[in-house]
Amino acid sequence: xxxxxxxxxxxxxxxxxxxxxxxxxxxxxxxxxxxxxxxxxxxxxxxxxxxxxxxxxxxxxxxxxxxxxxxxxxxxxxxxxxxxxxxxxxxxxxxxxxxxxxxxxxxxxxxxxxxxxxxxxxxxxxxxxxxxxxxxxxxxxxxxxxxxxxxxxxxxxxxxxxxxxxxxxxxxxxxxxxxxxxxxxxxxxxxxxxxxxxxxxxxxxxxxxxxxxxxxxxxxxxxxxxxxxxxxxxxxxxxxxxxxxxxxxxxxxxxxxxxxxxxxxxxxxxxxxxxxxxxxxxxxxxxxxxxxxxxxxxxxxxxxxxxxxxxxxxxxxxxxxx
Amino acid sequence: xxxxxxxxxxxxxxxxxxxxxxxxxxxxxxxxxxxxxxxxxxxxxxxxxxxxxxxxxxxxxxxxxxxxxxxxxxxxxxxxxxxxxxxxxxxxxxxxxxxxxxxxxxxxxxxxxxxxxxxxxxxxxxxxxxxxxxxxxxxxxxxxxxxxxxxxxxxxxxxxxxxxxxxxxxxxxxxxxxxxxxxxxxxxxxxxxxxxxxxxxxxxxxxxxxxxxxxxxxxxxxxxxxxxxxxxxxxxxxxxxxxxxxxxxxxxxxxxxxxxxxxxxxxxxxx
Numbered sequence: 001x002x003x004x005x006x007x008x009x010x011x012x013x014x015x016x017x018x019x020x021x022x023x024x025x026x027x028x029x030x031x032x033x034x035x036x037x038x039x040x041x042x043x044x045x046x047x048x049x050x051x052x053x054x055x056x057x058x059x060x061x062x063x064x065x066x067x068x069x070x071x072x073x074x075x076x077x078x079x080x081x082x083x084x085x086x087x088x089x090x091x092x093x094x095x096x097x098x099x100x101x102x103x104x105x106x107x108x109x110x111x112x113x114x115x116x117x118x119x120x121x122x123x124x125x126x127x128x129x130x131x132x133x134x135x136x137x138x139x140x141x142x143x144x145x146x147x148x149x150x151x152x153x154x155x156x157x158x159x160x161x162x163x164x165x166x167x168x169x170x171x172x173x174x175x176x177x178x179x180x181x182x183x184x185x186x187x188x189x190x191x192x193x194x195x196x197x198x199x200x201x202x203x204x205x206x207x208x209x210x211x212x213x214x215x216x217x218x219x220x221x222x223x224x225x226x227x228x229x230x231x232x233x234x235x236x237x238x239x240x241x242x243x244x245x246x247x248x249x250x251x252x253x254x255x256x257x258x259x260x261x262x263x264x265x266x267x268x269x270x271x272x273x274x275x276x277x278x279x280x281x282x283x284x285x286x287x288x289x290x291x292x293x294x295x296x297x298x299x300x301x302x303x304x305x306x307x308x309x310x311x312x313x314x315x316x317x318x319x320x321x322x
Numbered sequence: 323x324x325x326x327x328x329x330x331x332x333x334x335x336x337x338x339x340x341x342x343x344x345x346x347x348x349x350x351x352x353x354x355x356x357x358x359x360x361x362x363x364x365x366x367x368x369x370x371x372x373x374x375x376x377x378x379x380x381x382x383x384x385x386x387x388x389x390x391x392x393x394x395x396x397x398x399x400x401x402x403x404x405x406x407x408x409x410x411x412x413x414x415x416x417x418x419x420x421x422x423x424x425x426x427x428x429x430x431x432x433x434x435x436x437x438x439x440x441x442x443x444x445x446x447x448x449x450x451x452x453x454x455x456x457x458x459x460x461x462x463x464x465x466x467x468x469x470x471x472x473x474x475x476x477x478x479x480x481x482x483x484x485x486x487x488x489x490x491x492x493x494x495x496x497x498x499x500x501x502x503x504x505x506x507x508x509x510x511x512x513x514x515x516x517x518x519x520x521x522x523x524x525x526x527x528x529x530x531x532x533x534x535x536x537x538x539x540x541x542x543x544x545x546x547x548x549x550x551x552x553x554x555x556x557x558x559x560x561x562x563x564x565x566x567x568x569x570x571x572x573x574x575x576x577x578x579x580x581x582x583x584x585x586x587x588x589x590x591x592x593x
Contacts, residue, residue, distance in 0.1 A: 027498035037499075038414055042426070045411040045470065048403075049429050053467050056444035063447045113345070116338030124331040133343075135579060140346040142521070142575045144528045146547045147564045151349035153551065154356055154365045161352065161367040205346065234332075255435075263437020266530065270551050279439050286535075292447055299440050306436065 064296035073290060083293040087301070092281070096301055099278040102193075103261035106200040107208075107254045113201065114208040114253065115246070121209075122216035123224075137213075141206035149270055152199045156271060158188035186273060196272035203267065204260050208253035215249025216242075251313045258309060262302040278302060350568060357565040362558055376558040386563060389546040396458070396542060397526040400465035404522045405515060407466070408473025413507075416481035433468040441468060442535035449536070456538025464536040465529060469522035476518035476582065477511055484510045517581040520574035528571060543567065 030037040066075055067082045086092065121133040140148070155162050166175045179185040179192065186192030219242065227237040265279025276284070278298060285295035331339075357376065359369035380386055408430075415426055433441050445464050454460065488510070492502040530544035537545060543563070550560040 023500060024498060027500055030499050031493070034418065038418055038420060041410045041414040045407040045430070046426065048407055049433075049467065049470070052463055053433055053441070053444075054429070056441075056448035059448035059451050060440070060444040063451070113342050116335055117342040120331055120335055120339035124335075131583070135576075136343050136346065138579065139572065139575060140350065142524055142571060143350055144544070144564075144567045144571055146528070146530055146544050146551070147353060147567050148349065150547070150551060150560070150564050151353050154352060154367075155349060157365040159364050159366040164367045202345070202349065205342075259435070259437055263439040264531070265439060266548065279437070282439055282443055283534075286443060286446060292450060295443055296447060299443050302437055303440060 060296050060299060063292050064300055066293040068291045068293055075293060083297045084300075086294055087297055092298075095276050095278060095281050098275065099262055100305065102197065102200065102277065103258045105197060106204065106261045107257045109197070109201045110205050110208040110257045111212075111250050111254065114205060114212050115250075118209050118213035118216055118246075118249075119242075122213050122219075123221060137206050137209050141210075145203065146266070148203055149199060149267055152195070152202065153190060153271060156188070156190040156195045156198070158190070160190075162189060190271050191273060193273060196268050199267050199271050200261050200264070204257040207256035207260065208250075211252035211256075212246055212249040215246050215252070219245045248316060251316050255306075255309065255313055259302070259306050262305060353561070353564050353568055356561045357558075359558070359561070362556075365557075376562045379556075380559050380562040380566075383559060385541070385546065386543075386559070389541045389543045392458075392540060393527055393543040396461050396465055397523045399462050400469050400526045401519050401522045403462070403466040404469035404473050405519050408470045408518060408522075409477055409511070409515060411470070412474045412477035412481060416478055417486070427474075430471050430474050434471045438468075438529075438531035439535075442532040445532070446535040456536065456540070458540070460536045460538070461533060461540065461542065464532045465526040468529075468532065469526055472521045472525060473515065473518035476514045476521070479582075480511045480514035513581045517578040520578040520581075524571050524574045528567075 030040075063075075064083060065079050065081070066077050067080045068074070069076050087096075117133075117137070121130065121137070125133045154160055157163075163172075163175065166172050175189075178194070179188070184192060184194045184197075186194075189195040189198075223241060223245075224237055227241045228234070232240065263279050265277065265283045268277045269280055269283075278301060282295045282298045285291045285298065355369065356365070358372045358374060360371035360373045361369055411426065411430060414420075415423055441464065445460070448454075449456070449460060488506055489502055492506045493499075497505065528544060530542075530548055533542055533545055534548070541549070547560065547563060547567075550557075550563075554560065
């Protein structure tokens with residue numbers, strides 16, 4: 001190493017001269033005033049989200065306090081709680097109850113199916129297998145929603161692959177017996193609540209797997225070993241060690257499955273009975289009925305339910321698992 | 323060293339996990355079979371025969387092309403807006419601590435956390451209140467809003483991994499703010515932005531729930547498919563379009579995964 005590299009040359013000034021031009025001035029200004037830079041960076045996204053999104057939400061809320069004139073069909077822009085009163089009619093209460101029940105069942109089923117996949121991916125899959133599992137969950141999550149629904153229309157159709165499969169296994173009587181049940185049955189699987197349920201579980205399942213896997217990744221493997229060393233059966237280990245530690249992840253996943261089921265109107269429209277869900281009611285009210293106030297009031301229901309749900313989830317520490 | 327290395331899973335767990343993955347993938351694979359069926363009227367299984375003629379029929383359908391072109395244009399513009407807004411927001415949130423920082427990230431995530439129908443009907447009623455007619459831009463407005471979050475998530479994860487001292491070093495070496503951004507910050511976050519952009523594109527390209535409220539009479543490809551699902555006109559054409567959509571969305575996702583695979587595995591999480 002030469003001496004030149006170690007000893008600074010006296011000719012070089014410690015502070016560079018100020019760079020000229022508008023660009024230099026601007027650069028210096030933003031460096032001296034980080035607050036200004038922050039403001040410039042935050043303003044566009046906040047303005048966009050604030051005006052387009054929050055503004056729209058307020059417009060929605062505002063509309064729900066309007067009412068519709070039953071004779072002319074015009075919207076009466078005066079404050080009233082009448083539209084919210086309409087929500088408590090028996091048919092509308094039915095819709096809300098049906099949707100919430102479906103959302104709860106879908107959430108439960110997703111958790112049961114997701115757990116083994118998430119557990120295997122978190123604890124046993126390594127290297128290539130881990131990547132494969134990751135993609136195996138990611139690809140269905142990101143594939144087209146409508147195509148997934150369409151695929152199930154193919155599967156559940158009366159002449160479709162599932163009927164064929166039951167026939168080949170000589171189990172057609174089982175399918176027929178299930179379809180003849182009062183609430184869950186129907187003409188074929190594609191026009192029954194069972195069909196709606198299966199498709200909901202299928203479409204939202206990846207949203208449950210990811211947070212559960214994230215929660216299980218954080219459980220040290222030796223905790224499970226310690227539990228079995230201390231004499232616990234696999235079932236006891238699951239109940240007392242794994243499940244409590246995975247619970248925040250399950251709750252985090254259930255936020256998605258629950259919220260998405262509450263708001264969906266396409267799946268029950270394509271696969272299901274003619275009885276409405278909240279989303280369909282909203283869609284029908286704003287579209288054919290032209291009753292935007294009632295549609296707006298209907299959307300407030302999932303917002304309120306999700307508000308309580310999120311509040312409960314936060315208390316259980318679910319947000320750390322997201 | 324992990325004590326459980328080499329230990330294999332119990333058979334029942336393997337079976338349950340395998341069944342779960344099959345449940346996730348078989349329905350999508352079925353689409354590929356149906357695209358080649360000769361059956362026109364029903365969804366009969368097994369298909370009576372196989373043919374590739376429906377690809378030619380679909381190719382010559384102008385309504386499919388129009389819907390596809392609208393979808394691509396909407397997705398491109400929405401992705402561009404989301405890239406700008408998402409990058410700005412993530413840079414602000416990860417570089418400094420300020421009052422209301424949590425609120426900002428909540429605001430970004432909200433459009434995707436609340437059910438799509440709420441975003442949709444909210445925009446619809448805002449358009450109704452302000453007398454904005456439906457147009458190409460009303461669709462973009464909705465799409466860009468929920469696309470910001472995927473760009474934001476990817477960029478925030480990358481910013482978390484890049485150390486702030488690099489920026490200081492760049493400044494110490496005499497670069498001004500713009501040069502630092504161009505030569506230090508941008509190369510560091512470029513792949514994360516590309517991944518976020520890919521996912522935003524896929525998200526917008528596939529979106530149907532919000533779009534039904536903001537499109538009016540216009541047809542994006544998902545709306546075209548929805549129409550076909552409710553009132554089928556030519557089922558084989560729908561089969562072919564479904565298969566093409568699967569392939570088209572597959573590529574950006576695989577590419578986004580490839581770009582972000584080392585380290586921040588964020589690309590797809592939290593759609």
